[in-house]
Amino acid sequence: MKFKDILFRNDWISPFLKKYRSGFILAIFLGTATVSMAGLLMFTSGYVISKSATKPENILMIYVPVLFVRIFGIGRPVVHYVERLTSHNWILRITSLLRKKLYLRLEKTAVNLSERYQLGDLLGILNEDIGNLQDLFLRTLFPVLIAGTLSVALVIASGFFSILLALGLALFLGVLIVVLPYLSFKFTVKLDEELKRYRNQLFSHLTDDILGLQDWVLSGRKKDFMTSYLESESSARKIQAKLLAFGRRRNLVLQVVYSALVIYLVFWASGSLNTGDAPNYIAAVSLAAFPLFDAFSPLSDAIVETQRYGDSVKRLNELPDAVEEKRDVEISSVDLSIQNIQFGFEENQKIFDHFSLEVEKGEHIAILGRSGVGKSTLASLVRGDLVPQTGTIRFGGIEPHKAKNVEAKIGVINQSPYLFATSLRSNLTLAKLDATDEEIWEALELVGLRKMVESLPKGLLEPVDEAGTRFSGGERQRLALARILLSDVEMVILDEPTVSLDPITENQLLSLFFERLRDKSIIFITHHLLGVHHMDRVVFLEKGKIKFDGKPAILLESNETFKQLYQLDLGNE
Incomplete structure (x- = not known):
């Protein structure tokens, strides 16, 4: 399932993004502000360290930067705390609505739920899929949009100082937020799909085996049960080990690229900032890059996990529609009249065909x-x-699926x-x-x-x-x-x-x-x-x-x- 389909072509994500977009945008703004303040804190700290190494012409040359260090030092945790409150309040509200939507959809099939879903699959939907949608916001959308917003702001801001600096930043940031996440996705997509399949199977099989545990014990095959489960668990662990090994190698490459970005900033600052008070900004520019690593490092994991979220969205979309019919009438009499109904769970297999029945009030x-x-x-x-495909079922003229009582x-x-x-x-x-x-x-x-x-x-x-x-x-x-x-x-x-x-x-x-x-x-x-x-x-x-x-x-x-x-x-x- 493509990323744009996950976000915009379903009724589990896009409706909530549209309805509660103000809170979502505020969380992105505060997240970007948090990272920016962290960078500014390191920038002013680097300037103070560099400036303090030389004899200042005026005490204000040190006092003012120290004041900014305090402002950004206090402002960063405050903004970060507000950002966490905003984003988690937003996502918890969305998650509660998602769970309500899920329960309404399951309620529509409550009568024949066991026929439609295995218990393990149902537990997977209830436990994992809604959790995946929550992670989609927290671990993918928020980091990607914060990193993207920050990257655009950095490239535009650096363009006012130097086109060369802007191009260099654009190149490095392109590698960090586009190339590495894309390569990570292409390498891990098959492994992640296989791991997802194994986990779903484990969920279903283990639930089935636990429900039938008494029969395993009575048949004397406890060891077979454990052997079968451990073999499946071992296969899942091998795939997980491959993903973890790739993640470690990718993080090493990520750190190398980021180190190269810092070195590039040092060389640019050394070549461009070499007159007057400008050399004091060399350390400031270099140190300001380090906090930005926190904004870019989660991107590869975030993009890799979109495939998992796509599977969850697909499974949830396959649940029956939960459009609630308006129930605004009441049954006043339990005189039952069934007239000429047809009904079947399958199109070519009718359970009732032109079926009629009358039951008077008080009749047994x-x-x-x-x-x-x-x-x-x-x-x-x-x-x-259930509602018949044709014909009517009425209590005193009222259809039961339309009655609120x-x-x-x-x-x-x-x-x-x-x-x-x-x-x-x-x-x-x-x-x-x-x-x-x-x-x-x-x-x-x-x-x-x-x-x-x-x-x-x-x-x-x-x-x-x-x-x-x-x-x-x-x-x-x-x-x-x-x-x-x-x-x-x-x-x-x-x-x-x-x-x-x-x-x-x-x-x-x-x-x-x-x-x-x-x-x-x-x-x-x-x-x-x-x-x-x-x-x-x-x-x-x-x-x-x-x-x-x-x-x-x-x-x-x-x-x-x-x-x-x-x-x-x-x-x-």
């Missing part, structure tokens, strides 16, 4: 079908997390409700932040967990382990139900909530769910028939359409497919 309906038929996808469409009307209990690593109270009030302790205890009583929570050392303030692993699967589902009861939604989608539980616990939980949610609309997504006798209707999906739809008792008498499924379930039990 079971959605059955084979794995992959689209039961969970239908739940996402009903919630507005869809979360307050529709709740979900899925296969693996997540418990965050915070207090039990915070997990329960996820859907209702202002819930009182009395309401929470009442909800826990309804789901049969009050005694268990009361027995915990800290009660509602008891910390929950990561992902709630300290609780059993049945307890996590009961806590999810308590969340729903606290939120007081009007429709609840049960997306195979008991699929990983034993039959006895499954039966107990389903009875509890249907008892506590009897006054709400229920869409019960399941792969077998346990609990469907609690339902008003059973809808069986096949090939994107409804194969049959009716009351459980009537279907059991008249539908052969339903009878076979029922007998099969009884046999499994």
Whole structure:
């Protein structure tokens, strides 16, 4: 990805550069002023040293330069501090906006995030790519623009004294800010791409292996796991060693070139400044060049790293668009009407084809079908997390993806409700932040967990382990139900909530769910028939359409497919 594409042909960098250009320009100005003051400090110091070696005609000839030494000596750290405050305040603001933009884009694919991205790749995007964009500003744009601004100012200023000096400076600065960075980029671009690829693979493979660490241990292949990882790590280290070796050689060349620049300034000053007080400026001119090295030395590394930033920008650009639709309507009724919808994740593979369904408020309906038929996808469409390509989904005439109160009307209990690593109270009030302790205890009583929570050392303030692993699967589902009861939604989608539980616990939980949610609309997504006798209707999906739809008792008498499924379930039990 070319540098101009990184900066100007994406929606991650250029919009923020345009919107917050005043802070960016101020940071560049202050950075240039910091380096300039450092040069002026050395210039006045060199003049004072040289002048003090001779008998001054007047004390002011020494006092005034010493005063400037103090001014520049104090001014440099002050300006540098202000520059750091300005640049870091600017970049932290940009980074927060970038992270918000990233989370909004990921939120758009939250329903099927695991299908789109491997966990390792997702962690790489969250951790590395946003960090790379931050480094793009701090380690590339700021140094390059400060060095460029300073170079132009030096060449123009030196042209007032001598055309020869201006041409000489232009030649040396051209080598420092153009030739060496360009050669560095050309030499390291392939190595850097290879290192980036290795790191991405390591991120993905290590995440995958850590998640499957138990299977590595149980299969007795711990050594194979370590050997495989160390081999990949060794390959990455070899490439990194090559890059570091080249960096050391390049820095040596950089110092040689800069030393040649200092020698050139000494010779120019010796030949041009040789009358009156002018010889005292020879040391001043020579010493003034040394602080400028700090402005030019980071450029090669900055240009080399642009390839890494380009990969990050490319990956971020591939995320789905996060344009927020304006949600300015509210669902007032949970009467669901699905009319003639078509939907598919792939263009040539439709999950639903001219599919229609009606669910009245307070109705309890079971959605059955084979794995992959689209039961969970239908739940996402009903919630507005996904939008059909054609057709309509409406609650009382309102499309769920356009409603601002869809979360307050529709709740979900899925296969693996997540418990965050915070207090039990915070997990329960996820859907209702202002819930009182009395309401929470009442909800826990309804789901049969009050005694268990009361027995915990800290009660509602008891910390929950990561992902709630300290609780059993049945307890996590009961806590999810308590969340729903606290939120007081009007429709609840049960997306195979008991699929990983034993039959006895499954039966107990389903009875509890249907008892506590009897006054709400229920869409019960399941792969077998346990609990469907609690339902008003059973809808069986096949090939994107409804194969049959009716009351459980009537279907059991008249539908052969339903009878076979029922007998099969009884046999499994």
